[in-house]
Amino acid sequence: MKEDFLHYLWKFKKFDTLNLRTSSDQEITIINVGQYLEQAGPDFFNAQIIIGNQKWAGNVEIHLKSSDWYVHHHEKDTAYENVILHVVWEHDTEVFRKNNTEIPVLELKNYVEKEVLANYKKLMSPKSWVFCEKQLSNLDDFVLKNWQERLFFERLERKSKAIYDLLEQTNMDWEAVLFCMLAKNFGLNTNGETFSKIAKSIPFSIIRKESFEVENLEALLFGKAALLNSDKEDNYFKDLKFRYFYLLHKYQLEPETEGQVQFFKHRPDNFPTIRLSQLAHLYHLHQNLFSKLSSISSIEAVYQLFQVSTSAYWETHYQFDKVSPKKVKKLSKSFVDLLLINTIIPIQFAYAKSLGKEITDDLIAFLIAVAPEKNSIIEKFGSFGIKANNSFETQSLLQLKNEYCNVEKCLECAIGMELLKNS
Template sequence: MKEDFLHYLWKFKKFEALNLKTSAGEEITIVNVGQYLELAGPDFFNAQMIIGNQKWAGNVEIHLKSSDWYVHHHENDQAYENVILHVVWEHDTAVFRKNNSEIPVLELKNYVDSKVLSNYESLVSPKSWIFCEKQIKEIEEFTFKNWQERLFFERLERKSKPVFELLETTNNDWEAVLFCVLAKNFGLNTNGEFFLRIAQSIPFSVIRKESSEVENLEALFFGYAGLLDSEKEDNYFKDLKSRFSYLRHKYQLDENSRVAVQFFKHRPDNFPTIRLSQLANLYHNHHNLFSKLQNPSTVEDIYKIFQVSSSIYWENHYQFDKVSPKKKKKLSKAFVDLIIINTIIPIQFAYARSQGAEISEDLIKLLNGVVPEKNAVMDKFIFFGIKPKNAFESQSLLQLKNEYCAMNRCLECAVGIDLLRSN
């Protein structure tokens, strides 16, 4: 048993609330269980109850055993001086305040129905993937949909934090922030951090000025990616290297910011050469990209903006000096979907928050038009009867698995709580 189960019991009064008595035999009448704030200090604040003939207002602390009070050194913490009731599963020792007055104890195990306990044990018993895997599909649709919405915005909150951090380093230039986030996501998992460092090494004012010539953007991107450091016979390589040297001196750019991008384990279409060229062409084709992506009417509008290919040279190359069969290397719909999920939606969410605007329904509507991701987590949910219809639902399921199921936070999850109530 874990303490969070006792928090659940107390918060929702899942015990026989009538005829409660302290370990000393005094009657307890709960007026208000208090607020569960999950902060430092006692578990429930501003509770109200009558113990004996005295009405009390204060805090409630919950432990598996009353001796945990001393294990956690609460006797030395002033924050616990206002505890009016110590709720425990098992009472094994008396607990005293600093003035030597004993804190009343409620031993909860005497008042919990065996069925509630068995439901909890059933929910958290070890299983192959998630605790509720055999029951999750039984959750009422209304409950599950509401929970998915909260999960989705929890995930967006996390994704928006790096956006606000970038905003501070770019003098509140949203176009520059978008450039950095786009670069990171063009690099995917392997090169994402490298691409971000490249984007941060080039002032966005330089990108604005040089975007009329795509070769200049490629020179900057490839130069900071360390792809122009060697000597090659290839004329395009020589041209980019010459441009990079000129631009670096023109704008007095940092010479020591180069990174080493990775080709290993990538399919050729995801090689950093191809993705950097596509990113360069995106900014060559679209000025004021942030403004264009702020209020698209539909997903199709975004797809039109991202109808981008690599430069002509890369149609028959994946690396310098190595000719390959000719192929037009356009951004795929699946890749643009990832950009929508990981770049555009978080940027729109962060910008709306900075402006005090409410666009929750717009974001959900946008992602309802994007197909769900395909990955091992989605495969498992589908196996257990939960099939996402769109990216809004798949993003919610990823949040559920990573932040609740994987952390054993069943009693903070609407699914877990619903199963405990209904079993």
């Protein structure tokens, strides 16, 4: 048994509340269980309880055993001086305040029905992947749909933290934030952090000024990726290298001396050379990309905006000095979907929130129109009967697995609560 189960029992009064008595045989009447605090200090704040003939207002602390009070050193913490009731599953020792008055104890195991306990044990039975995997196929669809929306916006809130950090670093420049976030996503998992560092190392004011010449943008990005440090025969390479060192001198930028981008294990179309050229062309075509995305009203318009390819050189190359069969390398629809999920939707959410605007329905509609992501987590949920039909649902399921299932927050999860209630 875990302590959060006792929190659940107390919060929702899932026990016999009519015949409660303390361990010293005083009658207990619960007027208000208090506010559940998921932070340091007592578990429930500002509860109201009648013990014997005395009405008390204060905090409630919950433990598996009353001796846990001393295990957690609450006797040394002044935050626990206002505890009016100690709720435990098993009472094994008396607990005293600093003034030597005894804290009343409620031993819950005497008041919980066997069916409630059996349902909890069933929910928390040994898992191979998640605790409720054997019950997911019987889950009420209404419960799942409502919970998915909450999960989706929890995930957006989490992603927004990185956006707000970037805003502080860029002096509240949303265009600069978008550039940094897009750069990271253009780098995918392998080169994402490196691309992000490259974007942050170039003041966005320079990107704005040089965006009218795509070769200058490519020179900056390739140079900062340390891809221009060697000597090559191609005129294109020589031109980029000349431009790069001219721009370093012009803007007093520091050169990169060590290569960091990875080609290994990438499909050729995801090589950093191709992605950096595409990123340069995106900002050559759209100098005010954030402004355009902020006013966009359909997913088709997003796909149109990201109709971007590379310089002509990269149609016949994947690396410098190595010719390959000609291929126009445009951003694929699936790649733009990744940008939508990981950059465009989060930054629209954060921007609307900063303005006090409500666009939740629009964001959900956007991702409902995007094909579902494919990964091991989504496939596993599917094998247990939870099928994802779009990216709104896959994003919700990823949040569920990472922030609830993996950390065993079953009793803070709407699915866990429903299964516990209906098992």
